[in-house]
Amino acid sequence: MKKTAVIVAGGAGARMQSDRPKQFLPLLGTPILIHTIRAFESAFSDIRLIIVLPASHFEEGKKIVASHIKSTIDFVEGGATRFHSVKNGLSLIKEEGVVFVHDAVRCLVSPTLIVRCFEEASRQGSAVPVIPSKDSIRFITPAGNQILNREQVMLVQTPQVFLSSWIMPAFDVEYETSFTDEASVVEKTGKKINLIPGEVSNIKITEPVDLLIAEKWFTH
Secondary structure, rough: OOOOEEOOOOOOOOOOOOOOOOHHHHEEEEEHHHHHHHHHHHHOOEEEEEEOOHHHHHHHHHHHHHOOOOOOOEEEEEEHHHHHHHHHHOOOOOOOEEEEEEEEEOOOOOOHHHHHHHHHHHHOOOEEEEOOOOOOEEEEEEEEEEEHHHHHOEEEEOEEEEHHHHHHOOEEEEEEOOOOHHHHHHOOOOOOOOOOEEOOOOOOOHHHHHHHHHHHHHOO
């Protein structure tokens, strides 16, 4: 079955306190984005990669990838929101198959998880990796706040993976603020979201401390 990964690297990463997008920052001497690309290439030799880059750093991003990756990769500019960036990436897909959508800054994703997501999505139509919350959870209400049962709370990761026949038509709609990830968009069409175990190491690099944590995971 045809495999396509849309790697979303369209953000600016303001919380990283850097004048460069966080996906371009070095991790053990190699840009974060490159680690992510290599994970997908290690999982599947026949996967098509589409990289969504910020418009303001589009040419820089292409040059960074070209200096490290020799395989053919497609590029597209990101949009105003994650929804629009993913939609731009999906617009390049014309064949049926399985579609991965992954955060470029989740560079610790393992090839094993990528393969498991593919296998589950092939069977169930969708596969979204999650991990249990280790912290207590409180829900903010107009009256104040209330405790939630953390046993019923899952923290969502990427790649979020779907049959193309599920995700492509799901994104053919107007943007809504409730669309916080791909699963929320697909779920709006009535499709069931299939959760699978994620990986604790599959962190999203957002702040400077996350780089230190990622270094420890890579050298563990």
